[in-house]
Amino acid sequence: MNQLNKSSLYASSARNSVHFTARVFLFFLAVVFALFVQGCSNKTMRKVSPGKKAFSAKIFKQNDRVMFVGNSITHGGRYHDYIWLYYMTRFPNLRFTILNGGVGGDIIANINNRLEEDIFTKKPNTIILTFGMNDSGYFQYMTSDVAKVSDRLVFQSDSAFKLVINKLNQHPEIKKILMSGSPYDLTTTGVKNEGWKPKSATFERIVQIQIAAAKANNWPFVDIYHQMEQLNNENQKTDPNFTLSGTGDRIHPESYGHLVWAYLYLCDQGLKGLPVADFTVDAAQKRTTETSNCTINNIAGDQNNLSFNYLAKSLPFPIDEEKHNGDKQAASAALKYIPLMDDLNREMLRVKNLTGKNYELKIDGKLMARFAAADLANGINMAMIKTTPQYLQAMQILKLNEERGTVERETRDYAVQVYNFARANGIKNDQDTASWAKMRELKKTNGWINNDLYERGSNPATQKAWQDKMDGLINHIYASNKPVNHKIELIKVD
Known part of the structure; x- marks a missing residue:
């Protein structure tokens, strides 16, 4: 991930002692990136079609200032770097800026706390907001009443999200896009820890809140979560160890996962089939x-x-062949799971x-x-x-x-x-x-x-x-x- 202890600080994120303990533990875990599926082509290779989106993101424009706001997956990740790299090579005369607005360990309440100082001061005209991994909890499930824990986490996330929505709506000059994050992979057998079994269901509830908010506010919604989850499920039928969500912790996608994420986002922008x-x-x-x-x-x-x-x-889209920060596979491994070359290159x-x-x-x-x-x-x-x-x-x-x-x-x-x-x-x-x-x-x-x-x-x-x-x-x-x-x-x- 990044220089700050390759974990990029991703853990639970509330500023109380319980959340802090969870964050410290999860900070240490591996990092990197997730995957998708046939988000754009018809090749048969255990890929999933992203299909048509009810809320489609638009192609970035000249002089845009686009900020991806999220947690450590954004902070230390490369999906936004790969998205910008695509634009740098496909649209060489279209100059704009992509900004990394991630902070490791964040939940949506933390994002709310730093919106004015960290986000709005950068003067973005487009904000792509993603959250949910930390909001859906970790150590909080070490109790007999997991249903109550899940309800509390969802309520806390929803309450803080409403505050964020209110602040965002006070800035009509900023385009808002909601984006679900990569899923917590509970089903892979390739990670040694057993995982937090109730977490995925809680995460799903938070994603549904995001979808509803996008519709209510007429904001585009980019669904990374379900497409990557579908690819996990499909590939685990033949390889139970397969995961797109981090081979070390079920959380942090590796570089190939970030390339898949970028592919999904670019397809959502309608760029499939645009030739070099x-x-x-x-x-x-x-x-x-x-x-x-x-x-x-x-x-x-x-x-x-x-x-x-x-x-x-245009220039062809260059494929990253390097392993970054403990990757088990380079970003180029994504080409085994997505038809990027056929669809975007x-x-x-x-x-x-x-x-x-x-x-x-x-x-x-x-x-x-x-x-x-x-x-x-x-x-x-x-x-x-x-x-x-x-x-x-x-x-x-x-x-x-x-x-x-x-x-x-x-x-x-x-x-x-x-x-x-x-x-x-x-x-x-x-x-x-x-x-x-x-x-x-x-x-x-x-x-x-x-x-x-x-x-x-x-x-x-x-x-x-x-x-x-x-x-x-x-x-x-x-x-x-x-x-x-x-x-x-x-x-x-x-």
């Missing part, structure tokens, strides 16, 4: 018969050896009426692969070739975005110190040395307090350095994400 590029060249007539999101010109040669210039309006090259049997594909003079003429006629997805110059360009965007996200996660680590510990103990002025002294005293009985991070992060110079670093990386991304012209050659082999 799609074109067909008739080798016999040396002309294009169709093009989408690209330009083809300077077609030369014949049906044996053909060349042309290719300029796309098609860079289709088609060449018809070639006379040979097999051809070499070269781009800018470099050999990419060898294809049968029949396959070229049907179409090949160049986004699946990781050595193309356009894919390598996109991978540089991924790396820059990952670096940006790392800096931003540190700012959220600092936010945990402020909102989980300083504010919870009556500290209001983080730059006051008396506040630092009080936090040092609290540290004696609370191992999760990081005095160095709190004091360093409270320094305006540090905050400026963080922001300057992120701004510089974002500027670099948008200066580097524009597609360039490439020469494509098809050379007959036999």
Whole structure:
């Protein structure tokens, strides 16, 4: 997850002793990300279709400031990074900002407490709010009357949520989107602990409250919870150890789960089927018969050896191959469970009426692969070739975005110190040395307090350095994400 003890502080979250004990325990657990299903395609591979949404999120617009507000899954996660990465590569001229508004351990009451100071001050014009994992409880179920516990947790969550709704409705300039989070996976056998058996039913009740609130307020609702739960159920039929919700704790999806989450969100925005590029060249007539999101010109040669210039309006979506913070699988593992390449990452090259049997594909003079003429006629997805110059360009965007996200996660680590510990103990002025002294005293009985991070992060110079670093990386991304012209050659082999 993030630098702040890879748990990213996800546990129960109320500021009383019972909740704090739960949070400390769960903070320690693994982290990372969840999965989905056939949210967009018709491939048969234990995927689930997201179907049509009653409340569909809209595509982000130029100059938007979009904040995802949630708990540690948002704080230390990457789903929002992958969503922005898609936009950086698919819409290279559409510049806007995505902000991480997660704080590890939060329940909706904690989000309510920090709305004005932490969220509204960032001036978002779109807020995507998600909660429920911590709200649905953990250690509270260590009692004989679990029904009463569940009722109390749901009541507390609903009551605090009403306060949040009231505050959000006081800001008509902000678009509000509700998003259910990844599910608590009670059924996987791949996690050693037995799990909190009543928790899933409580979580479901909270999700239903979110759905009702979205309808009542005419807000879009993005249902991550049920689609990921369905994928869990389907895959566990053949692999009982399968889970999308965290192989260490049933809670925190790993990076592949976050990529699935991003896929689900992008599909909900209606982006399924939007190509990177799609074109067909008739080798016999040396002309294009169709093009989408690209330009083809300077077609030369014949049906044996053909060349042309290719300029796309987008870059392919680069797939994260790295394991982050204890991942058992890289984000690329998501491709086993979702048809991302078919639905969101098609860079289709088609060449018809070639006379040979097999051809070499070269781009800018470099050999990419060898294809049968029949396959070229049907179409090949160049986004699946990781050595193309356009894919390598996109991978540089991924790396820059990952670096940006790392800096931003540190700012959220600092936010945990402020909102989980300083504010919870009556500290209001983080730059006051008396506040630092009080936090040092609290540290004696609370191992999760990081005095160095709190004091360093409270320094305006540090905050400026963080922001300057992120701004510089974002500027670099948008200066580097524009597609360039490439020469494509098809050379007959036999």
